[in-house]
Amino acid sequence: MKRAGNLYERIAEPENLRLAFIKSIRGKRGKADVIAYTKDIDENLRLLRDQLLSKQVDVGHYHFFTVHEPKERLICAASFPERVLHHAIMNICEPVLERYAIHDSYACRTGKGMHAAVLRAQTFTRRYDWYLKLDIGQYFASIDHNIAMALLGRRIKDRTVLQLIQTILKTYSVAPGCGFPIGNLLSQHLANFYLGHLDHWIKETLRVRGYVRYMDDFVLWADEKGTVKAHLEDIRPFLESELKLELKNNVQLNRCSRGIPFLGYRVFPRRLTLGPRARRRFARKLHGYEQEWMTGEWSQADLARHMEALLSYVRFADTLSLRKQIVEQFSVAA
Secondary structure, three states: OOEEEEHHHHHHHHHHHHHHHHHOOOOOOHHHHHHHHHHHHHHHHHHHHHHHHHOOOOOOOOEEEEOOOOEEEEEEEEHHHHHHHHHHHHHHHHHHHHHHHHOOOOOOOOOHHHHHHHHHHHHHHHOOOEEEEEEEEOOHHHHHHHHHHHHHOOOEEOOHHHHHHHHHHOOOOOOOOOOOOOOOOHHHHHHHOOOOHHHHHHHHHOOEEEEEEEOOOEEEEEEHHOOOHHHHHHHHHHHHHOOOEEEOOOOOOHHHHEEEEOEEEEEEOOOOOHHHHHHHHHHHHHHHHHHHHOOOOOOHHHHHHHHHHHHHOOOOOOOOHHHHHHHHOOOOOO
Protein backbone atom coordinates (compact mmCIF):
# COMPACT_ATOMS: atom_id res chain seq x y z
CA MET A 1 0.00 0.00 0.00
CA LYS A 2 1.37 3.43 -0.96
CA ARG A 3 2.19 5.64 2.00
CA ALA A 4 0.45 8.99 2.34
CA GLY A 5 2.52 12.18 2.19
CA ASN A 6 2.12 15.97 2.15
CA LEU A 7 -0.32 15.87 5.05
CA TYR A 8 1.13 18.38 7.49
CA GLU A 9 0.40 21.48 5.43
CA ARG A 10 -3.19 20.34 5.03
CA ILE A 11 -3.55 19.91 8.80
CA ALA A 12 -2.43 23.52 9.33
CA GLU A 13 -4.72 25.03 6.66
CA PRO A 14 -7.13 27.62 8.13
CA GLU A 15 -10.14 25.87 6.59
CA ASN A 16 -9.18 22.60 8.23
CA LEU A 17 -8.63 24.24 11.62
CA ARG A 18 -12.03 25.91 11.46
CA LEU A 19 -13.68 22.61 10.57
CA ALA A 20 -11.85 21.01 13.51
CA PHE A 21 -13.23 23.72 15.80
CA ILE A 22 -16.79 23.12 14.55
CA LYS A 23 -16.45 19.39 15.26
CA SER A 24 -14.95 20.06 18.68
CA ILE A 25 -17.87 22.13 19.94
CA ARG A 26 -20.61 19.66 19.04
CA GLY A 27 -22.62 19.05 22.19
CA LYS A 28 -20.30 21.27 24.24
CA ARG A 29 -21.31 24.82 23.36
CA GLY A 30 -22.34 25.66 26.92
CA LYS A 31 -19.06 24.69 28.57
CA ALA A 32 -16.87 27.46 29.96
CA ASP A 33 -13.70 26.53 28.08
CA VAL A 34 -15.62 26.37 24.79
CA ILE A 35 -17.26 29.75 25.40
CA ALA A 36 -13.89 31.31 26.25
CA TYR A 37 -12.24 29.86 23.14
CA THR A 38 -15.12 30.91 20.91
CA LYS A 39 -15.04 34.54 22.06
CA ASP A 40 -11.68 34.98 20.34
CA ILE A 41 -11.97 32.23 17.78
CA ASP A 42 -10.00 33.89 14.97
CA GLU A 43 -7.04 34.66 17.22
CA ASN A 44 -7.10 31.20 18.81
CA LEU A 45 -7.12 29.42 15.46
CA ARG A 46 -4.37 31.73 14.19
CA LEU A 47 -2.31 30.83 17.28
CA LEU A 48 -2.85 27.11 16.64
CA ARG A 49 -1.80 27.54 13.02
CA ASP A 50 1.33 29.44 14.07
CA GLN A 51 2.20 26.66 16.52
CA LEU A 52 1.82 24.06 13.81
CA LEU A 53 3.87 25.98 11.26
CA SER A 54 6.64 26.59 13.81
CA LYS A 55 6.37 22.96 15.01
CA GLN A 56 5.92 24.17 18.59
CA VAL A 57 2.48 22.85 19.54
CA ASP A 58 1.37 23.32 23.14
CA VAL A 59 0.10 19.92 24.30
CA GLY A 60 -0.16 17.83 27.44
CA HIS A 61 -2.79 19.79 29.38
CA TYR A 62 -5.12 17.10 30.72
CA HIS A 63 -8.07 16.96 33.07
CA PHE A 64 -8.51 13.63 34.87
CA PHE A 65 -11.75 12.23 36.25
CA THR A 66 -13.29 8.83 36.91
CA VAL A 67 -16.41 7.33 35.36
CA HIS A 68 -18.16 4.25 36.70
CA GLU A 69 -20.27 3.16 33.72
CA PRO A 70 -20.06 0.65 32.14
CA LYS A 71 -17.04 0.02 34.40
CA GLU A 72 -14.71 2.19 36.45
CA ARG A 73 -12.22 3.98 34.20
CA LEU A 74 -9.88 6.95 34.55
CA ILE A 75 -10.68 9.46 31.81
CA CYS A 76 -7.93 11.78 30.58
CA ALA A 77 -9.55 14.70 28.77
CA ALA A 78 -7.34 17.03 26.77
CA SER A 79 -7.82 20.79 27.02
CA PHE A 80 -10.18 22.31 24.49
CA PRO A 81 -7.41 23.79 22.27
CA GLU A 82 -5.86 20.33 22.12
CA ARG A 83 -9.19 18.79 21.18
CA VAL A 84 -9.29 21.18 18.22
CA LEU A 85 -5.78 20.03 17.30
CA HIS A 86 -6.80 16.35 17.53
CA HIS A 87 -9.74 16.96 15.20
CA ALA A 88 -7.49 18.86 12.78
CA ILE A 89 -5.10 15.90 12.65
CA MET A 90 -7.85 13.33 12.22
CA ASN A 91 -9.63 15.34 9.51
CA ILE A 92 -6.58 14.68 7.35
CA CYS A 93 -5.26 11.38 8.71
CA GLU A 94 -8.50 9.46 9.25
CA PRO A 95 -8.86 8.60 5.53
CA VAL A 96 -5.33 7.15 5.64
CA LEU A 97 -6.21 4.93 8.60
CA GLU A 98 -9.55 4.04 7.01
CA ARG A 99 -7.86 2.68 3.89
CA TYR A 100 -5.91 0.25 6.08
CA ALA A 101 -8.92 -0.96 8.08
CA ILE A 102 -10.56 -4.27 7.21
CA HIS A 103 -14.31 -4.45 6.60
CA ASP A 104 -15.11 -6.08 9.94
CA SER A 105 -13.45 -3.55 12.24
CA TYR A 106 -16.26 -1.44 13.72
CA ALA A 107 -14.94 1.08 16.28
CA CYS A 108 -14.17 4.75 15.46
CA ARG A 109 -15.34 4.43 11.86
CA THR A 110 -18.03 6.32 9.97
CA GLY A 111 -20.95 4.08 9.08
CA LYS A 112 -19.88 1.32 11.48
CA GLY A 113 -20.36 1.39 15.27
CA MET A 114 -21.42 -0.93 18.05
CA HIS A 115 -24.81 -1.98 16.69
CA ALA A 116 -23.39 -2.73 13.26
CA ALA A 117 -20.76 -4.92 14.94
CA VAL A 118 -23.45 -6.83 16.86
CA LEU A 119 -25.51 -7.42 13.71
CA ARG A 120 -22.44 -8.65 11.84
CA ALA A 121 -21.66 -10.95 14.75
CA GLN A 122 -25.17 -12.35 14.53
CA THR A 123 -24.68 -13.02 10.82
CA PHE A 124 -21.61 -15.15 11.56
CA THR A 125 -23.41 -16.83 14.45
CA ARG A 126 -25.95 -18.13 11.94
CA ARG A 127 -23.24 -19.41 9.58
CA TYR A 128 -20.91 -21.19 12.00
CA ASP A 129 -21.20 -23.63 14.90
CA TRP A 130 -18.37 -22.46 17.19
CA TYR A 131 -17.02 -19.12 18.37
CA LEU A 132 -13.96 -17.80 20.20
CA LYS A 133 -14.48 -14.52 22.12
CA LEU A 134 -11.37 -12.61 23.23
CA ASP A 135 -10.36 -9.22 24.54
CA ILE A 136 -7.16 -7.50 25.63
CA GLY A 137 -6.17 -6.93 29.24
CA GLN A 138 -5.71 -3.25 30.15
CA TYR A 139 -5.69 -2.39 26.45
CA PHE A 140 -5.18 1.39 26.37
CA ALA A 141 -2.64 1.21 29.21
CA SER A 142 -0.65 -1.46 27.35
CA ILE A 143 -0.19 0.15 23.93
CA ASP A 144 3.51 0.56 23.12
CA HIS A 145 4.36 4.00 21.69
CA ASN A 146 7.29 2.78 19.58
CA ILE A 147 5.24 0.01 17.99
CA ALA A 148 2.37 2.43 17.35
CA MET A 149 4.72 4.88 15.62
CA ALA A 150 6.31 2.10 13.56
CA LEU A 151 2.89 0.95 12.37
CA LEU A 152 1.93 4.54 11.52
CA GLY A 153 5.18 4.93 9.62
CA ARG A 154 4.08 2.15 7.27
CA ARG A 155 1.00 4.18 6.33
CA ILE A 156 2.26 7.77 6.55
CA LYS A 157 5.52 9.02 5.03
CA ASP A 158 5.15 12.64 6.13
CA ARG A 159 7.76 12.77 8.91
CA THR A 160 6.45 16.07 10.27
CA VAL A 161 3.04 14.51 10.91
CA LEU A 162 4.67 11.53 12.57
CA GLN A 163 6.73 13.84 14.78
CA LEU A 164 3.58 15.78 15.74
CA ILE A 165 1.74 12.60 16.72
CA GLN A 166 4.77 11.35 18.65
CA THR A 167 4.97 14.67 20.52
CA ILE A 168 1.35 14.22 21.61
CA LEU A 169 1.88 10.58 22.62
CA LYS A 170 4.85 11.53 24.81
CA THR A 171 2.62 13.73 26.99
CA TYR A 172 0.97 10.67 28.55
CA SER A 173 2.18 7.28 29.73
CA VAL A 174 1.29 4.59 32.24
CA ALA A 175 4.81 3.14 32.10
CA PRO A 176 7.81 4.50 30.14
CA GLY A 177 6.83 4.63 26.47
CA CYS A 178 3.58 2.82 27.10
CA GLY A 179 -0.10 3.74 27.37
CA PHE A 180 -2.73 5.82 25.59
CA PRO A 181 -5.14 8.12 27.47
CA ILE A 182 -8.79 7.08 27.50
CA GLY A 183 -11.05 9.92 26.41
CA ASN A 184 -9.16 11.61 23.57
CA LEU A 185 -10.14 11.52 19.92
CA LEU A 186 -6.61 10.90 18.68
CA SER A 187 -5.89 8.09 21.11
CA GLN A 188 -9.20 6.37 20.26
CA HIS A 189 -8.40 6.33 16.54
CA LEU A 190 -4.79 5.28 17.06
CA ALA A 191 -5.82 2.53 19.49
CA ASN A 192 -8.22 1.16 16.90
CA PHE A 193 -5.53 1.40 14.22
CA TYR A 194 -3.00 -0.41 16.46
CA LEU A 195 -5.05 -3.63 16.37
CA GLY A 196 -5.41 -3.33 12.61
CA HIS A 197 -2.13 -5.24 12.52
CA LEU A 198 -3.91 -8.12 14.26
CA ASP A 199 -6.89 -7.81 11.89
CA HIS A 200 -4.77 -8.25 8.78
CA TRP A 201 -2.83 -11.15 10.28
CA ILE A 202 -6.03 -12.97 11.25
CA LYS A 203 -7.60 -12.43 7.83
CA GLU A 204 -4.53 -12.90 5.64
CA THR A 205 -2.37 -15.41 7.54
CA LEU A 206 -4.86 -17.44 9.57
CA ARG A 207 -7.41 -17.04 6.75
CA VAL A 208 -10.31 -16.61 9.16
CA ARG A 209 -13.51 -15.69 7.34
CA GLY A 210 -15.75 -15.17 10.36
CA TYR A 211 -14.20 -12.34 12.38
CA VAL A 212 -15.49 -9.14 14.01
CA ARG A 213 -13.60 -6.61 16.13
CA TYR A 214 -14.86 -3.62 18.10
CA MET A 215 -11.79 -1.91 19.59
CA ASP A 216 -10.19 -4.60 21.82
CA ASP A 217 -13.19 -6.98 21.86
CA PHE A 218 -13.07 -9.50 19.03
CA VAL A 219 -14.73 -12.76 18.02
CA LEU A 220 -13.70 -15.53 15.61
CA TRP A 221 -16.01 -18.21 14.20
CA ALA A 222 -15.46 -21.66 12.71
CA ASP A 223 -17.36 -24.86 12.00
CA GLU A 224 -15.13 -27.00 14.22
CA LYS A 225 -14.13 -26.58 17.87
CA GLY A 226 -10.58 -27.65 17.09
CA THR A 227 -10.21 -24.84 14.57
CA VAL A 228 -10.99 -22.03 17.02
CA LYS A 229 -8.80 -23.71 19.67
CA ALA A 230 -5.92 -23.68 17.21
CA HIS A 231 -6.56 -19.99 16.46
CA LEU A 232 -6.30 -19.21 20.17
CA GLU A 233 -2.91 -20.93 20.34
CA ASP A 234 -1.72 -18.77 17.43
CA ILE A 235 -3.22 -15.44 18.52
CA ARG A 236 -1.77 -15.32 22.03
CA PRO A 237 1.92 -15.40 21.00
CA PHE A 238 1.28 -13.08 18.05
CA LEU A 239 -0.16 -10.40 20.33
CA GLU A 240 2.69 -10.75 22.81
CA SER A 241 5.51 -10.68 20.25
CA GLU A 242 4.14 -8.24 17.67
CA LEU A 243 2.11 -5.79 19.80
CA LYS A 244 3.24 -6.44 23.39
CA LEU A 245 -0.34 -7.16 24.44
CA GLU A 246 -1.86 -9.90 26.58
CA LEU A 247 -5.25 -11.53 26.36
CA LYS A 248 -7.56 -11.39 29.36
CA ASN A 249 -8.11 -14.67 31.12
CA ASN A 250 -11.83 -14.64 30.31
CA VAL A 251 -11.40 -16.56 27.05
CA GLN A 252 -14.79 -17.85 25.89
CA LEU A 253 -15.07 -20.76 23.46
CA ASN A 254 -18.49 -22.31 22.96
CA ARG A 255 -21.23 -23.27 20.55
CA CYS A 256 -22.94 -20.37 18.81
CA SER A 257 -26.33 -21.78 19.72
CA ARG A 258 -25.63 -20.89 23.37
CA GLY A 259 -25.21 -17.21 22.57
CA ILE A 260 -22.16 -14.97 22.40
CA PRO A 261 -21.58 -12.26 25.04
CA PHE A 262 -20.58 -9.26 22.93
CA LEU A 263 -20.71 -5.51 23.64
CA GLY A 264 -23.29 -5.87 26.41
CA TYR A 265 -25.62 -8.13 24.43
CA ARG A 266 -25.97 -11.88 24.16
CA VAL A 267 -25.99 -12.71 20.47
CA PHE A 268 -27.96 -15.78 19.40
CA PRO A 269 -28.46 -16.89 15.81
CA ARG A 270 -32.05 -15.56 15.71
CA ARG A 271 -32.36 -13.14 18.62
CA LEU A 272 -30.51 -10.61 20.76
CA THR A 273 -30.86 -10.25 24.51
CA LEU A 274 -29.28 -7.95 27.05
CA GLY A 275 -26.30 -9.41 28.87
CA PRO A 276 -26.44 -9.72 32.70
CA ARG A 277 -24.16 -6.71 33.27
CA ALA A 278 -26.17 -4.57 30.88
CA ARG A 279 -29.38 -5.51 32.67
CA ARG A 280 -27.91 -4.58 36.05
CA ARG A 281 -26.55 -1.31 34.67
CA PHE A 282 -29.92 -0.51 33.12
CA ALA A 283 -31.69 -1.22 36.42
CA ARG A 284 -29.30 1.07 38.34
CA LYS A 285 -29.76 3.94 35.92
CA LEU A 286 -33.51 3.47 35.79
CA HIS A 287 -33.68 3.63 39.58
CA GLY A 288 -31.57 6.79 39.59
CA TYR A 289 -33.79 8.46 37.00
CA GLU A 290 -36.87 7.49 38.98
CA GLN A 291 -35.44 9.17 42.08
CA GLU A 292 -34.66 12.38 40.18
CA TRP A 293 -38.23 12.48 38.88
CA MET A 294 -39.97 11.59 42.16
CA THR A 295 -38.02 14.17 44.18
CA GLY A 296 -38.93 16.88 41.69
CA GLU A 297 -35.38 17.43 40.42
CA TRP A 298 -36.58 16.46 36.93
CA SER A 299 -39.78 17.32 35.13
CA GLN A 300 -41.65 14.77 33.03
CA ALA A 301 -39.88 16.24 29.99
CA ASP A 302 -36.49 15.86 31.68
CA LEU A 303 -37.27 12.25 32.52
CA ALA A 304 -38.38 11.49 28.96
CA ARG A 305 -35.20 13.05 27.51
CA HIS A 306 -32.88 11.04 29.75
CA MET A 307 -34.94 7.90 29.31
CA GLU A 308 -34.67 8.16 25.51
CA ALA A 309 -30.89 7.89 25.65
CA LEU A 310 -31.10 4.99 28.08
CA LEU A 311 -33.66 3.12 26.01
CA SER A 312 -31.77 3.50 22.71
CA TYR A 313 -29.46 0.74 23.93
CA VAL A 314 -32.11 -1.72 25.14
CA ARG A 315 -34.40 -1.18 22.12
CA PHE A 316 -31.81 -2.90 19.96
CA ALA A 317 -32.32 -6.18 21.81
CA ASP A 318 -35.42 -8.28 22.31
CA THR A 319 -36.74 -6.26 25.26
CA LEU A 320 -40.38 -5.59 24.35
CA SER A 321 -41.80 -6.72 27.70
CA LEU A 322 -39.24 -4.62 29.59
CA ARG A 323 -40.07 -1.54 27.53
CA LYS A 324 -43.82 -2.02 28.01
CA GLN A 325 -43.25 -2.07 31.73
CA ILE A 326 -41.40 1.25 31.48
CA VAL A 327 -44.20 2.82 29.46
CA GLU A 328 -46.74 1.83 32.11
CA GLN A 329 -44.58 2.92 35.04
CA PHE A 330 -43.23 6.24 33.79
CA SER A 331 -45.57 7.26 30.94
CA VAL A 332 -42.67 7.75 28.51
CA ALA A 333 -42.20 6.45 24.98
CA ALA A 334 -40.20 3.23 24.96
